[in-house]
Amino acid sequence: xxxxxxRRWFSAAGLAVAILASIALxxxxxxxxxxxxxxxxxxxxxxxxxxxxxxxxxxxREQIDARHAGDLALxxxxxxxxxxxxxxxxxxSLRHPLGTDSNGRDVFANLVYGxxxxxxxxxxxxxxSVLIGALLGSLAGTRGGTWDELVARPAEFxxxxxxxxxxxxxxSIAPTRAAWTLVxxxxxxxxxxxxxxxxxxxxxxxxDEPVTAARALGASSFRxxxxxxxxxxxxxxxxxxxxxxxxxxxxxASLAFLGxxxxxxxxxxxxxxxxxxxxxxxxxxxAGMLFFTVGATRVLADAALKTLSPFASSLGQPGEAETxxxxxxxxxxxxxxxx
Numbered sequence: 001x002x003x004x005x006x007r008r009w010f011s012a013a014g015l016a017v018a019i020l021a022s023i024a025l026x027x028x029x030x031x032x033x034x035x036x037x038x039x040x041x042x043x044x045x046x047x048x049x050x051x052x053x054x055x056x057x058x059x060x061r062e063q064i065d066a067r068h069a070g071d072l073a074l075x076x077x078x079x080x081x082x083x084x085x086x087x088x089x090x091x092x093s094l095r096h097p098l099g100t101d102s103n104g105r106d107v108f109a110n111l112v113y114g115x116x117x118x119x120x121x122x123x124x125x126x127x128x129s130v131l132i133g134a135l136l137g138s139l140a141g142t143r144g145g146t147w148d149e150l151v152a153r154p155a156e157f158x159x160x161x162x163x164x165x166x167x168x169x170x171x172s173i174a175p176t177r178a179a180w181t182l183v184x185x186x187x188x189x190x191x192x193x194x195x196x197x198x199x200x201x202x203x204x205x206x207x208d209e210p211v212t213a214a215r216a217l218g219a220s221s222f223r224x225x226x227x228x229x230x231x232x233x234x235x236x237x238x239x240x241x242x243x244x245x246x247x248x249x250x251x252x253a254s255l256a257f258l259g260x261x262x263x264x265x266x267x268x269x270x271x272x273x274x275x276x277x278x279x280x281x282x283x284x285x286x287a288g289m290l291f292f293t294v295g296a297t298r299v300l301a302d303a304a305l306k307t308l309s310p311f312a313s314s315l316g317q318p319g320e321a322e323t324x325x326x327x328x329x330x331x332x333x334x335x336x337x338x339x
Contacts, residue, residue: 006306013300020293024116031078031109033057033064040071049081057083080106082113082264089279101272101279111285114266118293121179121262122248125186130241132187133194138229140195141202143221152199155192163189164251171260179262182255186248194240201236205229235308242301246294253290266290 029036032049033056049056056064061079078097080086085104092099098107140151163186170185171177205211211228219227256267266286273283 003306006303009299010303010307013296013303016292016296017300020115020296021119023112024119027112027116028076030076030112031080031082031106032076033059033061033079033081033084035068035071035073035075038068038071038073040068040073049076057081078106078108080109082106082109089277092281098281098285099279101269101282102275102277103272107269107279107282107285110264110269110282111266111289113264114269114286114289115293117179117262117265118249118252118290121182121186121252122245125183125190125248126241126244128183128187129190129244130194130237133191133196133240134198134233134237136191137195137198138202138225138233141199142206142225142229148199151195155195158189158192159196161189163247164254167251168255168258168260171255177260177262182252182262186251190244190248193244194237197236197240198233201233202229205232235305238308239301239305242297242304246297246301249297250290250294253286 023030028034028047028049034048034052035045036047036049038045038048045051059067078095080096082105084106086096086100086106088100088102088104090096090100090104096106096108098111100106101110136151136155140148166189167182167185171181174181205228206224208228211224214224214228252261253265253267253270255261256263256265257271258267259271261267266289269282269286270290272278273280273286
């Protein structure tokens with residue numbers, strides 16, 4: 001992939017991810033029981049689906065219409081929340097653009113809110129695991145000694161277990177299958193991967209002349225980290241985060257498909273649609289959204305590495321050609337793919 005083509009793919013994938021993030025953030029504008037904005041009775045009400053979720057969930061469609069009779073209201077594209085059940089397996093219509101599933105829930109609404117379920121926990125888990133891993137990995141690489149052992153040994157231990165196995169166990173024994181359970185269990189495992197990569201880069205950077213000169217002048221370890229190490233690790237951190245995101249989106253959907261994930265998920269829709277008597281549109285829509293999301297985030301990660309590598313090389317940071325060699329004497333060392 002040439003640099004020009006990589007930039008085009010980076011822009012296209014970034015736009016796709018931005019659209020998905022917008023759908024997740026503004027889901028109430030696309031599907032909800034309540035109007036987006038209401039003008040009536042001398043007042044203006046915005047996003048009642050957010051501020052009065054419980055009230056509208058307890059009301060029927062007729063009661064909602066009666067409440068806003070005579071008001072000037074702007075309604076979402078689909079006047080249906082993902083939890084509201086109507087008649088099962090309804091055909092495609094203006095009221096239900098993709099019909100309803102076997103439980104009577106609107107398929108379009110569940111696809112929209114499934115975007116939030118897929119991206120929000122994954123993004124939060126990525127941020128937490130990358131921040132923790134980058135901090136611990138840089139400390140291990142620059143301080144060495146006890147710090148190195150305290151970080152490297154637990155990281156190696158955690159990487160011996162598949163992430164899906166640890167997260168599935170946590171979701172199975174948790175009192176409630178909430179998003180926080182998924183986020184915390186993923187963070188407890190995935191930080192080790194970022195810490196390993198950042199540690200290797202830090203080991204290389206501490207031998208550079210600016211760091212050696214700073215140490216000779218008596219700079220503290222924190223100042224060396226803040227001025228010379230952390231600013232040159234940005235490509236490692238960014239690419240690690242982007243590469244982790246599609247894996248976590250697929251992980252969340254896989255757990256939901258197996259029945260141990262977050263209920264309002266594309267994985268749940270896929271499982272429902274594949275059952276006998278399930279909704280075909282539910283399965284096709286969930287599979288399509290999952291494929292599009294994982295594909296877009298994966299292309300974004302690959303294109304970002306190609307696009308940002310020249311900028312990283314100008315700062316003396318390892319680019320895409322450098323990799324991590326196999327463990328040598330119990331320690332991971334950086335090596336060049338050209339050697």
